[in-house]
Amino acid sequence: MSLKFKNTKRIEGLDSNVWVEFTKLTADPSVVNLGQGFPDIPPPLYVTKELSKATTINSMNQYTRGFGHPSLVKALSCLYGKFYPNQINPNEEILVTVGAYGSLFSAIQALIEEGDEVIIIVPFYDCYEPMVRMAGATPVFIPLRSKPVDGAKGSSSDWTLDPQELATKFNSKTKAIILNNPHNPTGKVYSKEELQVIADLCIKHDTLCISDEVYEWLVYSGNKHLKIATFPGMWERAITIGSAGKTFSVTGWKLGWSIGPSYLIKHLQTVQQNTIYTCATPLQEALAQAFWIDLNRMDDPECYFNSLPEELEVKRDRMVRLLESVGLKPIVPEGGYFIIADVSSLDVDLSEMNNNEPYDYKFVKWMIKHKKLSAIPVSAFCNSEAKLQFEKFVRFCFIKKDSTLDAAEEIIKAWKKQKS
DSSP, X not given: OOGGGSOOGGGTTOOOOHHHHHHHHTOSTTSEEOSSXXXXXXXXXXXXXXXXXXXXXXXXXXXXXXXXXXXXXXXXXXXXXXXXXXXXXXXXXXXXXXXXXXXXXXXXXXXXXXXXEEEEXXXXXXXXXXXXXXXXXXXXXXXXEEOOOSSSOEEGGGEEOOXXXXXXXXXXXXXXXXXXXXOTTTOOOOOHXXXXXXXXXHHHTTOEEEEEOTTTTOBOTTOOOOOGGGSTTTGGGEEEEEEHHHHHTOGGGOOEEEEOOHHHHHHHHHHHHTTTOOOOHHHHHHHHHHXXXXXXXXXXXXXXXXXXXXXXXXXXXXXXXXXXXXXXXXXXXXXXSEEEEEOGGGOOOOTTSOTTSOHHHHHHHHHHHHHOEEOEEGGGGSOGGGHHHHTXXXXXXXXXXXXXXXXXXXXXHHHHHHHO
């Protein structure tokens, strides 16, 4: 092959991807998939009905405004205007993108450049590091550290940043910090005090905060999601990212959005107009109408923002009991729809597996092969130095219909019998 056709340096070393690898492993329909983070519960009926209606209108099957369909950015402005102290300009302070991935990509491409440093909290959603590296910047990692818990159930709130350690990561080269709240994979919901520490450092060092808040509505009893962009001094330096897939359980729609001040959003718009240009019109129209329905009943239990977390809390608690039944100690999430657990206590013989892989990779592949149950290795969400800290954990997804969880329960019960 001609050397002219060699890959560019900006993608060198970024070819491996946990989703590509494990999607292949779970293609067998006999495998119970608690790995990938997509719901197999149906989305709300009114959401899919709005899509059917949209496709019958000819104008909805044509191009729409490149930075966001007019009815959708208006709905988003009205929705988030309930939480921000300032009114959000739908045309200048919102960008609709191809999923939250698109939001992250446009923010990083538009605002991060060669020589910059970007702080990433470990574990992190796996695309953060490669996107930063593709922009020519240097990722600077800081781990969440767990406090020892005696006897009581472990909670995602036990995983915290050390404020002094975090402060050492900021310097004159620090362009941004990427925050994920609620956090994937631990399910941590950052407290007001924790967010204030991050905000104070961003203000002190004039640093951008890219806040990935795709699980914003999925917060469980006793916890509250707060937007760091609403903290004093943070609107001016924050890009907040949301997701239709996570909000309405329609991950295949691949719609996301970025919200922030116009002098930041305009640069994201430049990236978008020169890459994907626009998003699917009927999907945006259906999403807008779905938002209007729930906007008008936000205090009602029927509102999906309220009913989905209530439904998922029951599934979360069921998954906790299942994992505990085989002797595991799951970390109970405060938000999101994942639960992680240290699986090393199962003492599985992994000698047949590839020794060059981290423990959690070997464990999950063994579990798929021998138990027909899938999960995701947590070390996939870590930089190379932190893999040892997290490689005994695997992540299970519980936004699944009862029949899927029933099948997982049968596998786990049989596993328990074999052990005893």
